[in-house]
Amino acid sequence: MEKFNIVFVFADQMRGQDVECLGESDVKTPNLNKLADCGCIFKNAFSNTPVCTPARGSILTGLYSFSHLAIANDLPVRKDIESIATILKRYGYKTGYIGKWHLDGVPRDKFIKKENRLGFEKWAGWECDHRYFQTEYHTDTPEKIKINGYAPEFQTKLAIDFIEENKENPFVLFVSYEPPHEPYNQVPEKFKIYNPEKIKLRENVVADKVNVENAKEIVSFYYSAITGLDFYTGEIIKALDRNKIREKTVFIFTSDHGDMLFSQGMEKKQSPWEESIRIPFIINCPGYIPEKFVSDCLISSVDFVPTLLGLLDIKEGYKFEGVDLSEFIKGVSEKKQKDVLIHIPVPVDHAVEQGIKEWFGIRTYEYTYAENSDGEWLIYNNIEDPFQLVNLAGKEKEIGEKLRNLMYEKMKKFNIEFLPWQEQIKKYGLVEKWNKREEYMHPGKPRVIRRKI
Numbered sequence: 001m002e003k004f005n006i007v008f009v010f011a012d013q014m015r016g017q018d019v020e021c022l023g024e025s026d027v028k029t030p031n032l033n034k035l036a037d038c039g040c041i042f043k044n045a046f047s048n049t050p051v052c053t054p055a056r057g058s059i060l061t062g063l064y065s066f067s068h069l070a071i072a073n074d075l076p077v078r079k080d081i082e083s084i085a086t087i088l089k090r091y092g093y094k095t096g097y098i099g100k101w102h103l104d105g106v107p108r109d110k111f112i113k114k115e116n117r118l119g120f121e122k123w124a125g126w127e128c129d130h131r132y133f134q135t136e137y138h139t140d141t142p143e144k145i146k147i148n149g150y151a152p153e154f155q156t157k158l159a160i161d162f163i164e165e166n167k168e169n170p171f172v173l174f175v176s177y178e179p180p181h182e183p184y185n186q187v188p189e190k191f192k193i194y195n196p197e198k199i200k201l202r203e204n205v206v207a208d209k210v211n212v213e214n215a216k217e218i219v220s221f222y223y224s225a226i227t228g229l230d231f232y233t234g235e236i237i238k239a240l241d242r243n244k245i246r247e248k249t250v251f252i253f254t255s256d257h258g259d260m261l262f263s264q265g266m267e268k269k270q271s272p273w274e275e276s277i278r279i280p281f282i283i284n285c286p287g288y289i290p291e292k293f294v295s296d297c298l299i300s301s302v303d304f305v306p307t308l309l310g311l312l313d314i315k316e317g318y319k320f321e322g323v324d325l326s327e328f329i330k331g332v333s334e335k336k337q338k339d340v341l342i343h344i345p346v347p348v349d350h351a352v353e354q355g356i357k358e359w360f361g362i363r364t365y366e367y368t369y370a371e372n373s374d375g376e377w378l379i380y381n382n383i384e385d386p387f388q389l390v391n392l393a394g395k396e397k398e399i400g401e402k403l404r405n406l407m408y409e410k411m412k413k414f415n416i417e418f419l420p421w422q423e424q425i426k427k428y429g430l431v432e433k434w435n436k437r438e439e440y441m442h443p444g445k446p447r448v449i450r451r452k453i
Contacts, residue, residue, distance in 0.1 A: 003091070003170035004285065004312055005249040006084075007163075007236060010059070010174070011229055012052065012100060013181035013269065015258030016045055016278035017202075018226055026200060027223040028193070031234030032253060032282060039251075039284025040293035040329055046300045046340050046363055050257035050269045050276045051348070052102045052128075053077075055301055059256065060084055060103075060118055060174075062305030062320035065345070066416050069428055072346035074128075074437045076105035077118070082318050084305045085119030088172050091314060096122035096162045098155050099176030100129075105433060106440040111142040120174070124158050132179060132186040150188050152177050156232040160239040167243040175236065180225035180259070182268070184218050191228040194220040202263050202275070204387040209265035219261055247287050250311055254304070255279040264388070270344050270351035272361045272370035272378055273388055277342050283329060285311075290331045298365065299325055300340040321414055339364045341410045346421040349441065358421045362407040369403035373420060376400055422449055 017024040021033040022043065047055045054065035057077045061068050061084075070077040085095040097120035104116050108128040117123060126137045132151045136144035147154045159175045179187070199216040233253060240246040256279070260266040263275045270276065281299055283289060289311075299307070302322030309316055310326025327333035343360040344351065359377060361370030368388070370378040379392040379400055393400065411418070419427065425434045431449050438446035 002248060003093075004288070005170055005245060006088075006172040006252070006308060006312075007159075007240070007249055008172070008174045008252045008254075008308075009233055009236065010176055010253070011180060011226070011255040011280075012176070012178045013257060013259045014226060014229075014255035014280060015261070015275050016043075016255075016280045017258075017275065018223070019280045019282070025202075025223070026194075026198075028227050029230040031230045031237065032280070035233070035237070035251065035253060035284050036282045036294075038286055038291045039282060039289050040295060042281040042283075042295050042297060042299050044296055044298045044363075044365065045254065045279050045281030046277045046298065046342060047255075047257040047279050048300050048302055048340065048342055049344060050271070050342070051344065051351075052256055055256040056101075056103055056176075058301040058322075059254075059304055062302055062322045064302055064321050064341070064414055064416065065343075066414070066428070067321060069430065070103060071424060071428065071430070072434070072437070073348050074102075074106050074108070074441060075430060075433055076116075077103040079116055079118075081118075082316075083118035084308065085117075085121075085172060087119075087309065087314070087316055087318065088170075088312075089119055089121075091312075092170060094122070094166045094169050094171040095120045096166075096171065096173045097176070098124045098158050098162070098174070099151075100127075100178045101125045101176070102128045106437050108440075111138050114140065122162055124155075125176070130178060130181060130183060132183075150228075152179060152229060152232050153188075156235050159236050163236070163239050163245075164243060167245055177229050177232070179229060180222045184221035184225065187221055187224040187228060191224045191231070192221070193227065194223045196220040199223075202261075202387065204263045204389055205261075206265050210262045215262045222259070222261060247285070250283065250285045250289070250308065252284075252304075252308075253280060253282045256301075266354060268350050270347055270356055271354075272342055272344075272359060272368060274368070274382070274386075277363065289329055293329075293331070295328075295336075296365065297325065297328060297336040298340050298363065299337065300342075303337070339406060339410070341407065341414075341416075342370070343416075345419075345424045352447075358418075358424070360407060360411065360416075360418050362403055362410065364403070364406070367399065367403055369400065369407060371404065371407075371418075376404070379403065425449055 057068040
């Protein structure tokens with residue numbers, strides 16, 4: 001079998017509702033529309049752990065956060081595990097990573113050493129820096145290199161250079177854009193095409209809980225950033241066409257997690273509502289992956305690596321925790337995944353400020369179920385109630401019990417326990433790393449865990 005390349009483009013905090021061709025918002029994404037039209041788009045793609053670090057660990061390893069150990073934001077991923085890069089290197093692939101990493105702990109401006117890059121050789125990245133203009137990045141030395149202009153534009157140029165340098169070799173390239181993550185207003189003027197007054201907020205944005213004028217302005221910036229990423233994604237696709245390798249490249253566009261953007265009166269991520277857990281997932285390879293394929297099959301972050309390796313016909317002995325959906329994507333199997341595990345075992349930062357406790361849940365085709373440390377929390381029928389306006393928790397006991405059992409069966413399969421967040425940190429031997437994280441992120445009031453003397 002011919003060796004296909006992989007180009008994996010992912011945004012930061014882009015929710016799945018905001019791809020134009022799905023018709024759920026007014027955002028403009030012409031290049032993503034074309035990508036989906038000549039490939040496959042999943043309407044039910046989800047982030048298992050909807051916050052940056054755990055989600056990114058799962059995207060690169062095919063493991064839940066309890067196995068890769070980055071169970072909360074800014075906790076470092078295990079260095080002794082396989083990633084898609086370490087596996088593909090054994091098959092002769094060139095490996096490259098460009099952009100935000102957010103898998104090596106604190107401080108956020110640190111230099112990522114080669115041994116901490118999970119096998120990626122070509123490197124132009126940084127741990128975490130939400131300055132989108134005039135920022136810096138590292139290559140193979142601790143010296144910071146200045147980016148003049150908009151970071152996604154510069155990252156795109158680096159991605160195109162990598163493609164042109166490796167067009168004769170099989171390669172895997174990850175491009176990690178930081179927008180549309182806040183600060184929302186850091187967008188070039190040419191992409192600010194949305195009039196805030198004409199922005200339609202989602203039906204579950206409760207007017208008496210938010211400043212509507214402010215919300216519309218923020219959403220207009222958010223859409224602008226997405227339209228910008230759409231443009232730069234299109235530039236990468238053009239480079240594949242110019243170099244005549246489009247038909248031998250599996251191209252993916254997705255995100256690490258979504259953004260509440262005032263739905264349910266909430267902001268950002270780390271919650272079980274659709275705006276937080278649902279992500280875009282478009283996969284394309286002309287002549288190999290069927291065209292005009294709009295799927296309602298469930299797919300989640302832990303499924304990406306096993307699915308991509310399946311598409312490359314690589315049968316690796318390594319045990320993934322995600323599902324290989326390659327046969328379904330190729331159209332040779334009708335077997336769909338029916339449920340995915342979702343969870344925030346250790347809420348941090350804005351989630352704590354908004355009163356979110358540790359929670360676990362299950363997302364099926366029809367329902368969302370979540371329970372927190374107080375017990376059953378949320379049940380929604382997503383078919384009858386797509387904006388999740390009617391919470392059925394405590395009202396549909398039979399449905400709740402069935403979903404709860406399904407969730408715990410899945411957790412048991414992967415040796416996952418529902419524990420208080422402090423106990424999760426202790427169980428996985430992360431106290432020292434957690435305390436370091438808290439002292440860096442919240443020097444005035446860190447939530448440190450004291451050891452018993």
